[in-house]
Amino acid sequence: MAVDTAAELSALSTLSTSKRVRAAAFRQPANRAPFPAARSALRALLGHCPGVPPDAVPLVANAFGKPALGGQDATALQFNVSDSGARTVQRECLQRGLIVELGGRHGATVRFLPPLVIGEAEIDLVAELFGEAVLAAQAQCR
Incomplete structure (x- = not known):
């Protein structure tokens, strides 16, 4: 090599x-x-x-x-060597009650799967939670 x-x-x-x-x-x-x-x-x-x-x-x-x-x-220590920031964002979203899926090349794309009927208040809440999750994920990557 x-x-x-x-x-x-x-x-x-x-x-x-x-x-x-x-x-x-x-x-x-x-x-x-x-x-x-x-x-x-x-x-x-x-x-x-x-x-x-x-x-x-x-x-x-x-x-x-x-x-x-x-x-x-050996202990109960858990760690992850994944190199995808999208997985970190997904985990942070889940901790906030927001379920997102990963897709695209190497699972690097975050996908939203909203219901067919969604109101403006729900869209605003999703945007707020997603923003918090991205900021938390960025803080972990520094």
């Missing part, structure tokens, strides 16, 4: 062999680079408090295939 930057090479060095193989499967550099970067950053964050080097953080796949902390330090 061709590595474009020193940062990408550094990120790859913290990954398991299976994750390096998975990263190599991405054809486009724009799609390939975020995968090892996110997982490397996750390992650095999870290893920081107990003083464990990033490449020694024991990550395993849970029953749904999502990464989870393994080994003797």
